[in-house]
Amino acid sequence: MTNAPQVPEPKPAATLLLVRDQPEFQVLMVKRHHQIDFASGALVFPGGKTHDGDKDERWSEHAIGWNNLDAVQRTLRIGAIREAFEETGILLAQTAQGAPFEGACDASARSAVETGEIAFIDSLRELAAHPAARGLADDAAVLEIGGESLVLTKDVMVEGVHWPPQQSLADVAWKLVAVNLSDLAAKGAEPIGVMLGYALGSEDSAFLDGLRAALDAFDVPLLGGDTVSGGDGRTFSLTAIGRATHTPVPSRAGARPGDGLYLCGSVGGAMMGFEALTGTGRADRTPFTRPTPLLTEGHALSPHVTAMMDVSDGLLLDAWRMAQASKVTLSIDSAAVPIAAPESRRDDALRWGDDYALLFTAPTDAALPVDASLIGLVQEAGDTPLTLDEGALGDPEGLGYRH
Numbered sequence: 001m002t003n004a005p006q007v008p009e010p011k012p013a014a015t016l017l018l019v020r021d022q023p024e025f026q027v028l029m030v031k032r033h034h035q036i037d038f039a040s041g042a043l044v045f046p047g048g049k050t051h052d053g054d055k056d057e058r059w060s061e062h063a064i065g066w067n068n069l070d071a072v073q074r075t076l077r078i079g080a081i082r083e084a085f086e087e088t089g090i091l092l093a094q095t096a097q098g099a100p101f102e103g104a105c106d107a108s109a110r111s112a113v114e115t116g117e118i119a120f121i122d123s124l125r126e127l128a129a130h131p132a133a134r135g136l137a138d139d140a141a142v143l144e145i146g147g148e149s150l151v152l153t154k155d156v157m158v159e160g161v162h163w164p165p166q167q168s169l170a171d172v173a174w175k176l177v178a179v180n181l182s183d184l185a186a187k188g189a190e191p192i193g194v195m196l197g198y199a200l201g202s203e204d205s206a207f208l209d210g211l212r213a214a215l216d217a218f219d220v221p222l223l224g225g226d227t228v229s230g231g232d233g234r235t236f237s238l239t240a241i242g243r244a245t246h247t248p249v250p251s252r253a254g255a256r257p258g259d260g261l262y263l264c265g266s267v268g269g270a271m272m273g274f275e276a277l278t279g280t281g282r283a284d285r286t287p288f289t290r291p292t293p294l295l296t297e298g299h300a301l302s303p304h305v306t307a308m309m310d311v312s313d314g315l316l317l318d319a320w321r322m323a324q325a326s327k328v329t330l331s332i333d334s335a336a337v338p339i340a341a342p343e344s345r346r347d348d349a350l351r352w353g354d355d356y357a358l359l360f361t362a363p364t365d366a367a368l369p370v371d372a373s374l375i376g377l378v379q380e381a382g383d384t385p386l387t388l389d390e391g392a393l394g395d396p397e398g399l400g401y402r403h
Contacts, residue, residue, distance in 0.1 A: 264301065351399055
């Protein structure tokens, strides 16, 4: 007797077709991010899966025609409007006076809606009231104990989000260690040890091989952790503990008008490595599969910088975050940014991410102890946190990878 195939559970989703006829007939489409697992790079109509919040009965106070629709149709319509707002910044709404909403959408609100962080992150900040948490506005916590500053950071990697199916678990293990140590590098910290959270499954021996190689390469011990079995997708986490080598420990928030904006390392290498790994390029895969945290450079720079962070989600997006944390405007000269990619891919390299270079600010007359490129300047806060080649970037959408 043949087993009947399992029918997948349907997932409610909605999309919008946005058109205009002036100055000519046009249809709005958006390009899916290159690191999204399904249909990456494809042009699609705005839309996506519905969320639990789309079912909230409080929408009845704000939705026209609410009582004319059943619960399913209400949810789909709210979901479509929300997705269009998240993906395009277009808000299909009316003002309280009944006129079409035509104003500019607040970029930070849009980002918070897209990531589902508005209520959640606010709640976390209320819990993370300890000074060591730095208001959850940095990549690491800094805990003062017995005259020393401990730096603690944690990263999670999820199958299908942070690595493609072509990537070996040995490389995933290496990268899990490296990205956490990169956070320590941005604080100028020396690694003390790491703790692993591991979901058991296939290729466990390959993961162990990669983990051992990374721990040996960066001379950091495994101090403990936890393992768990079950579940379809694999999720791994690592907590890294370091000792600060200089106080105050650098943060994102110290950039000062008049400082130079510098990059230690280059961007674009991970993009080229990812394309080689997935069969769309021929470059070296290593910058994507086995990045190297700049621990020595971060240690040397920490006494000289006013702000520092690693470039994990794209140079432009991370620069935006530094500018917001420091309450300044960062002005970047794209031609000054060192890239590890063809010149024709410069714009892509500025946005791609996973390069783990160090982005920092320092006085322009500082005698820096490492090689670094001056890529811009820190200015008084203007209309936008970031400018590129003197053009204002008023929205973080498209500047990097948010996940």
